[in-house]
Amino acid sequence: MGPLKWALLGVLLSASLFAIDSVELRRNQPTERISGSAGDVLEDDPVGRLKVFVYELPSKYNKKILQKDPRCLNHMFAAEIFMHRFLLSSPVRTLNPEEADWFYTPVYTTCDLTPNGLPLPFKSPRMMRSAIQLISANWPYWNRTEGADHFFVVPHDFGACFHYQEEKAIERGILPLLQRATLVQTFGQRNHVCLKEGSITIPPYAPPQKMHTHLIPDKTPRSIFVYFRGLFYDVGNDPEGGYYARGARAAVWENFKDNPLFDISTEHPTTYYEDMQRAVFCLCPLGWAPWSPRLVEAVIFGCIPVIIADDIVLPFADAIPWEEIGVFVDEEDVPKLDTILTSIPPEVILRKQRLLANPSMKQAMLFPQPAQPGDAFHQVLNGLARKLPHDKNAFLKPGEKVLNWTAGPVGDLKPW
């Protein structure tokens, strides 16, 4: 089974087949149909294809945490909260766990925020462990599969490794109790400890209403060639550079700060969203983690994302053919970024813009309230539905135990 799973992973994560169909859509803009390696699945309706049972955890795992700090609803990790709310009122939810295909545990692990608003992951492993202990004690469904038909939303920097520093995250690895479960996370990097196969990558949360209030007329000509706003050097944590973003952001700055085609700076303008709509390319380099909300913003605003993050796995990689939509630049090719971008033929650029203009593409990146068809919630459910039916060794024989409940650092074993 091992090699087969690797092959499946390879197919899922690599560049995909693509079906092109020019379609006239309502706004008079011809867009192209998007099909990823899993086929034309962006518009699939998951209702009827799967059933999800939502565990009723005590509110200290979810509601009370949110009450303590409502900022969790607005930061880029808010997907875990909105996923819970969506599932509670979704037609795929079932109250009968016997007929459920998937089980969801609503635990908000990324809601312990510093005064600045950054989540502290130090208590998250204990919180997750405590939640799993609860569900395994009160319901029989965890023990019969040891989590193979359970899914968890872990949107933090390195997913279920629960640390913001990459080295420490790699050391910790994925929480041992989650090793059979399906993880829905924003982090994705090939051959990385913190991405297990079978995970579903989702986009980070970006507030849809805020972005939609900043839309400008379509006919505003795109006059900026390359646009980027953000840090190049993280002076607080890595003053010399070279550590942050593996030196890629610093390389972008040093090579292109004087280039008139590159509108890059660290400022935070109020017209950030409007400027993205006036740009042809938007840089999405890695930071401390390879993913960032810039990808979502670029897709919404029709700016071709230039992804500078080696081996990154982008959201819904099996449903969305990112190779056709964005431009991938290796970190070592950053000094040649201008050559790479100017040598793209204009027809290819126009095609990428047409793909980005596809409304189903934009919907798939958003978490709107209330949920709309084709949005990121539905793509997650579609992804879960594509993993059905569970294969035979998901269900353990009675008495069989796979997970080691005492594995992991000692600090994780303390009760939460």
Add this chain to the structure above:
Amino acid sequence: MKLSALQQSYLNRRSNSFRGSAQLDSAADGSVKSPAAVFWLVLHGVCCLISLVLGFRFSRLVFFFIFSTSATNLYTAPFRGAAEIASHLDVRSTPVTGAADSVPGNMTAVVASSTSRVVVGRHGIRIRPWPHPDPVEVMKAHQILERVQREQRALFGVKNPRTVIAVTPTYARTFQKLHLTGVMHSLMLVPYDLVWIVVEAGGVTNETASIIAKSGLRTIHVGFRQTMPNSWEGRHKLESRMRLHALGIVREQKLDGVVMFADDSNMHSMELFDEIQNVKWIGAVSVGILLHSTDSSATIQREGEEESTPMPVQGPACNATNKLVGWHTFNSLRYAGRSAVYIDDRAPVLPRKLEWSGFVLNSRLVWKDVDDKPEWVKDLDELDGAGEEVESPLSLLKTTSMVEPLGNCGRQVLLWWLRVEARSDSKFPAQWIIDPPLDITVPSKRTPWPDAPPELPSNEKMSDGAQTQDQQINKHSTKTKTPRTRRSRTKRRHDTKVIGVQASTLSVSEQQN
């Protein structure tokens, strides 16, 4: 200093050098350091000093080279070791990066491991040696931008754009070049096909022809037999007739497109040309009225008449359902009696009730024998009576209800009306070419301009005056040129005090009365 002393002490232990041995002896006597500790201390110091000189952490380099030959993935280890040993020279990375880049690319070693080719840890910041953009690539980028914008226009702009026919009545005068150049530049920017009909009062002149020849547009330059009168009344009337004459040309040549009236002193926005493409038969846009009033206090005082804030806008008025219900005209009562009568009066110039420039027509309205012309349009020939006072294109219509309000039902002001003219006795060089060249009475003493303006000498004592100037402004002048004095015998009417150079009067071939 310290480096050399240490090295000396290290190398010449038993030397008789007073300074070195004294230091070494004192160090050896005073401390109980083991040789190993001393060695590390010395090495530390050496690394520090080299780092100071070179500007980056030299010790890291050393440890990297020492350990790089060993097992894989020790990428992070050398730097931790170095961090403990080396002192923290927190040099700003900008000068560092050049050197950091010189470290060979195996910093980001493609570690031949079965896991990932992406390694955690400190990577070099890659900088290419020639930082400037390649001009060929810049051109390609601009071509990409242009192609993208063209596609945007094709998708979101106007479909099937029609030719714009711009009608401009003009006549040769001082401000003509200013006004006509402005209109010309606006028309040159219009992204659609354009025909520019220029009707010139007083016949075709080289002056006007030379201005419009530079546009590169398709122009039709015709003359009109009458000369432009000196009063605004007369000018407005003549301009109306000139515009009708232009419409006659549209009719003769069966020009197809949208006719707009671009008066030469008006200012047009680019959105105007996009908006007029939407006209079906006859449309009206809002015109901003810019009154050039020399007496600013008069405009600010309200004088108690307060029905509504008088917006200086002329154009269609719509109700809530965006239907045309009337017209906004300019309230000229406030200026009654104080408005300009003659072209060079220093009083505000008032517009007519409804200016021609606020209307656009489908050119087929003026064609002969067109079947699908609507019945509410009179034929152009009916307006041909010389005594007819045609104030606006509305006279062409039997009913004004069919006028289409453009620009978001008149809410957008798309062009501005302005009338500014020079004094009637103003002269300007023909075609703005100075020929013969200006006379110079006193040449510039030196370049750049001096700090203090020189005293202008009187005409007779020209040469003496030049020398006194020299003496006065002594400290700045390095050499004095022999002044070329040429007494101008013509009258000096303009006694402008220009620093250094005194312009003589212009003997100009007068062009007009």
